[in-house]
Amino acid sequence: MAYSAAVSKEPRWLDHEERAAWIAMAGIVFALPAALDAQLQRDAGISHFEYTVLAALSEADDRSLRMSYLADLANGSLSRLSHVVKRLERQDWVKRTPDPDDGRYTVATLTEAGWDKVVATAPGHVEAVRQLVLDPLTKAQVRHLKEIGTRVTGALGIDLEAEGLRRS
Amino acid sequence: MAYSAAVSKEPRWLDHEERAAWIAMAGIVFALPAALDAQLQRDAGISHFEYTVLAALSEADDRSLRMSYLADLANGSLSRLSHVVKRLERQDWVKRTPDPDDGRYTVATLTEAGWDKVVATAPGHVEAVRQLVLDPLTKAQVRHLKEIGTRVTGALGIDLEAEGLRRS
C-alpha cells in the first residue's frame, strides 16, 4: 500500500464537510470493534477475531479451510491465526490436519463442539450488529453504506467477493 | 451499552442488502485502523493512538488537557492513556503536572518538541485519510458518510461534538 509521500509544502487539508465525515468515520472505526468485542466476550467468552474464524469455518465446505486462506478471510496474519487456532484447538472447537493434496498446507476443521459454539453465539452477535449499525439507519442509508464500503474497501485492497463467504 | 439479550427463538437475520452493507462495513472497521497505524508507524514511528493524543493536545488551550478528558477524546481507557503518556513523556513530547485547581486531576501538556512532532506528522496522516477514505468517494457519498456516521456513533454512545475538538 503506497501512500505518495507528502513532499509538497502544502497538504490538502480537509474542508468542513470532509472533516465532519472523517470524524464520524473515525468514531466508528475505533469504537465499533471494541463494542463488538465486548458483546462477544461477555456473552460467549471469545473475541471477535475468534468468532470470525469459527464462523468462517462453519460456512465452508466440510467446515474446513486451509490456514492461509482462512487468515485472509479473517483479515489477520497467518501468525496471528496460528496462535488463535492453537487456543481454539485446546477448547476442542477446531482441529488441524495436514492437507492430503499438498503437505505444506494445514487444514483447519470445525468440530461438532465448535459448530455448537457458533450456533449458540451467532444470534447475539447479529443482534449487536443490528442495534449498533443497521437499525439506526434508513433503508436508503443502508444502500449508501454498501456503496461507500465498496469504494473504501477497494482503496484498502480488500476483496469483498471473497469476504462474502463469511460473516453473520 | 445494553444489547437486549436475544431471548426470542428466532433472531432477525440480515437480508441481502443488509448483509452486503455489513460485510463492507466490517471490512473497513477491521482493516482501516491497521492501515492508518502502518502509515504512522512507518513515517513517524508512532501509533495512531499516540498520534491522536498528541493531536488532541495540540488543539487544546495552552496545549493542555486533563488526563481523564483526554482519555475520552481519544476513545481509550484512562489506564491505557496513562501507559501511553508515560512513554510520550520519555520522548519529551508531553509533560504531566498536577492540576492546581484540584490535585486529583493530572494535566498533560504538549512540549515544544511534541508540537514539532505533530506539525511534522499531520500532513502525511491527512494524506493517508484522503487516499483511503475521502478521495474514493463522490461529494454526495461524503455527505452520506457524515450522516451515517452520526447515527452509528450515536448508537455507540459517542459524543461527536466533543470529538470535533480534535482529529486532523
Place this chain on the structure above:
DNA sequence: AAAGATTGATCCCTCAATCTTT
C-alpha cells in the same frame, strides 16, 4: 468514601527466525 490516576500481571498481537513439505 469517592474521584482521578497509576501500577503490575496477564493476555494477545507482531515480527523475525525456524521448520516442513514441495
Place this chain on the structure above:
DNA sequence: AAAGATTGAGGGATCAATCTTT
C-alpha cells in the same frame, strides 16, 4: 529455493488492585 505454517521473544492493551487528593 520457495511456500505454508509454527514458534518464541518483545511490546502494547486490559483488568484488578492500589495510591493520592478531595
